[in-house]
Amino acid sequence: MPEEKTNTFSALTLWVRWVNIGFIYLTCTVSVAVALWVLAIISVLIHDAQAAFHHFGMAFLMSSSWNPLGNNGQGQYGILPQIYGTLVSSWLALLIAVPLGFGVAIFLTERWPLVPPGLQTLLAFLVELLAAIPSVVYGIWGIYVLIPALVPLTMWLHVHFSGIGIFSQPPTRPSMLVAGLVLAIMILPTVTSLAREALAAVPPDLRQGSMALGATRWETLIHIILPTARSGLVGSIMLGLARAMGETMAVAMVIGNSNRINISILQPASTIPSLLANQFAEASGLQVSALMYAAFILLIITLLTNIFAEVLIGRH
Template sequence: MPLGVGTAIFLAELAPPQVSDGLTFLVELLAAIPSVIYGLVGMFVVVPWVRHSVEPALSKTLGFLPLFQGAPYGVGFLTAGLILAIMIVPFITSVSREVLLAVPRIQREAALALGATRWEVLRVAIIPYARSGIVASILLAMARALGETMAVTMVIGNRPQIVASLFEPGYTMAAVLANEFTEATSDLYLHALIEIGLVLFGVTILVNGIARLILARLAIHPGRT
């Protein structure tokens, strides 16, 4: 989240036009890439890197914590989290940039006329005005991450277990549905998968409801910091 919002601020307010245009095109291209491509990159690039470099280093330095214990499989919760982060950062950046560009020019000019510096204009005039839109972009990215199936399925390991370590393979509800639904040969099996789908649907509705409440509160007090 900080990386996405920070990049959006840089592109919208600080970068020269030539740099901003080039980086914006790259960010929008990354946001439009299908999730299966991220999954393939995860399998052939991120998984070996995590297995040989990241997980051994984390185990060596933070191995006393349950989160960083276990064998370095490469596939697992840590890799899936990294892939999801890579996927949603361009989305947050793209939407937040559009929100920042939509701030009226008079907001900037008024702050500058009062003697504000460039950073003070950002902190006092631009970001508070665009805050609800930035929060909306973050919540939309969270909703996308909650429902992401293909990329996560390809790198999480797909092992039905609940563990404390980020190194271990596991399952998400969306991955369970993608892998198991075509093999549901009994009514009990099928009903269990349908219940998982209902739980996932309920979690998504809950997150969206919380997002709407937050946005409504921000809309009532748009200038409060």
């Protein structure tokens, strides 16, 4: 009898141990699968873009024709205007969002004599809320509020500065400038919160040392704190850039989707995401493949920017 008991007991423990080990391996497998998901996405895009790789090669990146009926009905595709639009609109967004976001981040991390810390917490929370607003709501707000509000400004810019290339052509309602502005608002929370983290991570000794030597608040910030937080700050810019380049709906709604390169930012343009958003649902044949090629280019650009940002921020 005692023997039998021991046997069932050890059989049970053996089973429990196997289940346990199985569980650990299962979580490990799932975890590795999540990490490899990016590779799965890349391989699906490459697989479906084969036909376009074969047809257009690198010329796809240099051509600005997007014509499903061209090339004897086979379709002629190239995304130079979209690459240009993606880069210009996102850099325009950075130009606005970085000074603004860094300013807010400094306001949030410094101690001010007249500002209670509760107000800073509230401000941080409200800026974070901007990140929760859906992209398509930014789009509809852009169309009905921002675009009409910008008409006087764009007219003024064109009338007074038409000699400068970027303001050289009469303003249209949807335009590169509007897209840049909307993107700036959308990446503001990203830039602000990462810059804030970077500034808050600077050891307080450095600040105290600088102040003790007689430096003012801003001399300390400019000469000590900002340089110390440099890599985190650059990381926040890169992550903002990646967000801006991949952003789709709001841009597709306010940029005007014109398939040509125009040096004037008061004129409509197009980006890779807006091209995908506009064309995918109705595409067929080689057009799908060309869109997959465009998506592949977008993914590579944003991934490289992201990885660069992750390395700079170094938060693993």
